[in-house]
Amino acid sequence: MSTIRRRPGRRPGSADTRGEILAAARKVFAEKGFDKATVRGIAREAQVDPALVHHYFATKEGMFAAAMQLPITPEVILPVLLDGPREDLGRRLVTLMLTVTGDPATREPMIALIRSAMTHEQARVMFREFISNALLYRVADQLGVPHLRIEAAFAQMFGVMVARHVLCLEPMASAGQDELVELLAPTIQRYFTA
Amino acid sequence: MSTIRRRPGRRPGSADTRGEILAAARKVFAEKGFDKATVRGIAREAQVDPALVHHYFATKEGMFAAAMQLPITPEVILPVLLDGPREDLGRRLVTLMLTVTGDPATREPMIALIRSAMTHEQARVMFREFISNALLYRVADQLGVPHLRIEAAFAQMFGVMVARHVLCLEPMASAGQDELVELLAPTIQRYFTA
Numbered sequence: 001m002s003t004i005r006r007r008p009g010r011r012p013g014s015a016d017t018r019g020e021i022l023a024a025a026r027k028v029f030a031e032k033g034f035d036k037a038t039v040r041g042i043a044r045e046a047q048v049d050p051a052l053v054h055h056y057f058a059t060k061e062g063m064f065a066a067a068m069q070l071p072i073t074p075e076v077i078l079p080v081l082l083d084g085p086r087e088d089l090g091r092r093l094v095t096l097m098l099t100v101t102g103d104p105a106t107r108e109p110m111i112a113l114i115r116s117a118m119t120h121e122q123a124r125v126m127f128r129e130f131i132s133n134a135l136l137y138r139v140a141d142q143l144g145v146p147h148l149r150i151e152a153a154f155a156q157m158f159g160v161m162v163a164r165h166v167l168c169l170e171p172m173a174s175a176g177q178d179e180l181v182e183l184l185a186p187t188i189q190r191y192f193t194a
Numbered sequence: 195m196s197t198i199r200r201r202p203g204r205r206p207g208s209a210d211t212r213g214e215i216l217a218a219a220r221k222v223f224a225e226k227g228f229d230k231a232t233v234r235g236i237a238r239e240a241q242v243d244p245a246l247v248h249h250y251f252a253t254k255e256g257m258f259a260a261a262m263q264l265p266i267t268p269e270v271i272l273p274v275l276l277d278g279p280r281e282d283l284g285r286r287l288v289t290l291m292l293t294v295t296g297d298p299a300t301r302e303p304m305i306a307l308i309r310s311a312m313t314h315e316q317a318r319v320m321f322r323e324f325i326s327n328a329l330l331y332r333v334a335d336q337l338g339v340p341h342l343r344i345e346a347a348f349a350q351m352f353g354v355m356v357a358r359h360v361l362c363l364e365p366m367a368s369a370g371q372d373e374l375v376e377l378l379a380p381t382i383q384r385y386f387t388a
Contacts, residue, residue, distance in 0.1 A: 118312050118360060128361050136363075151366040152350075152377055155357045159349030162356075166312060167322045169330075172345040183346050187381045 018056050021046045025067040030122050034064060034129035061134040069109035071100045074138045081139060089143075090189025091181060097157045098177045107165060114162070145192050153191040160184065212250050215240045219261040224316050228258060228323035255328040263303035265294045268332045275333060283337075284383025285375060291351045292371045301359060308356070339386050347385040354378065 024046035028037045039060060043050040057063035065073040080096050081089055101107045116123035131154070132147075140150040160180070163169045172180075218240035222231045233254060237244040251257035259267040274290050275283055295301045310317035325348070326341075334344040354374070357363045366374075 115312050118309050118356075124361065128363060131361070132363050148365050148369055148373070148377065151357055151363050152354070152381075154363075155353030155366070156346075156350045156381070157353070158356065159351070159353030160346070162312075162352065163345055163349045167318060167325070169322060169326050169345050169348075171342050172349070175342055179342070183342065183385075186384065187346075187350070190380065191377075 017048065017052065021048065021053055021056055022063075022067045025063050029064060029067060029126050033122075033125045034060075035133060039063070061130075064130055064134065068113050070113065071106040071110070072135070074135055077135070077139060078142060081143060086193065087189070089192050090185040090187070093153070093188050093192075094157070094181050094185045095177070097161070098180055101161050101165060102177065107161075110161070111166060114158075114166075143192065149191045149194075153188050156184065156187055156191075211242065211246065215242065215247055215250055216257075216261045219257050223258060223261060223320050227316075227319045228254075229327060233257070255324075258324055258328065262307050264307065265300040265304070266329070268329055271329070271333060272336060275337060280387065281383070283386050284379040284381070287347070287382050287386075288351070288375050288379045289371070291355070292374055295355050295359060296371065301355075304355070305360060308352075308360075337386065343385045343388075347382050350378065350381055350385075 021042065025037075025042045028042045028045050032041065037060070039053050040050050042063070043053045046053070053063070057066060059075075061073055062075065064070070077093075077096065080092050084092055101110065113123070113127060117127035118124070132151075136150045136154055137147055139145075140147050160172070163172050164175075165173070215236065219231075219236045222236045222239050225231075226235070231254070233247050233251075234244050236257070237247045240247070247257070251260060253269075255267055256269065258264070271287075271290065274286050278286055295304065307317070307321060311321035312318070326345075330344045330348055331341055333339075334341050354366070357366050358369075359367070
């Protein structure tokens with residue numbers, strides 16, 4: 001008997017099991033926040049076996065990112081930061097962030113989540129917990145950077161994304177990626193190394 | 195005959211003429227944006243003589259800041275930036291921003307405006323025009339700093355305010371002002387001088 005199976009009483013073999021798990025995940029994350037949501041609780045909400053959830057999503061972070069359609073997870077960001085010389089880290093991170101936010105397909109879900117977090121308490125808690133516990137602290141601890149310094153770096157890049165793609169301040173909204181990397185990389189580099 | 199008078203047909207001598215002008219200003223700024231709103235149009239909306247508007251508010255920027263209860267105007271920020279050595283400018287600006295956003299009475303109206311700008315198109319246009327034309331470009335031009343660089347500085351401080359007071363990321367939300375000045379002033383200084 002397979003350990004990856006649907007619960008009894010549930011119609012088997014739906015083509016969109018993954019989509020149903022993600023819908024359940026969105027509901028549970030919104031209700032519980034990121035920290036308190038569990039794979040078990042999401043499986044219960046989706047009426048599937050927890051092993052099936054694990055089959056589709058290796059980690060809670062990955063499930064959250066998929067549920068919110070976020071392109072940025074620790075699994076994406078850590079290799080970029082760790083793979084290459086430390087003194088070039090600011091440039092690599094800024095380039096990654098500008099690339100990811102430069103494409104509307106990856107940018108729009110991030111902006112949707114930020115808009116919710118700015119205006120709805122539940123979304124704010126969920127976003128804060130994901131950003132800090134799942135993303136910033138993990139990156140900071142892996143690199144040995146104090147949490148406050150990585151939050152300063154986050155604040156810089158968050159502000160640039162909002163100025164560029166939400167407020168559409170000129171000339172920032174139309175500035176080329178190279179020019180922005182030149183301008184911002186030393187800031188990020190300093191936060192990660194000073 | 196005084197040049198500062200109410201229009202005919204309007205009840206004279208209301209105790210809250212200033213408040214009525216501000217209510218009219220909020221309506222006109224929301225409808226027209228910051229750039230296209232005029233003192234004349236706001237006077238018409240408030241049914242008062244334009245000279246009376248000028249009597250209460252010297253500039254359109256000042257009227258906007260008062261209408262939105264914003265503590266930050268070019269008149270507040272420019273003296274802080276210009277009065278003192280250039281090499282200490284980053285520290286003065288960060289200290290001003292942290293002080294203004296540290297007090298809930300001055301912070302809450304700013305956050306309310308940012309929330310609106312993130313979610314409503316009219317508010318976004320109004321906020322963008324005020325921030326760029328009335329605030330950032332004027333400061334940049336006065337100091338001879340390229341507009342892109344002052345927007346990078348704005349993005350850093352905007353991100354810090356959101357991280358600290360909207361998302362409430364820790365440890366940034368609880369960090370002391372001195373520690374944040376130490377961390378952020380070199381970033382702002384570089385944008386203003388490099």
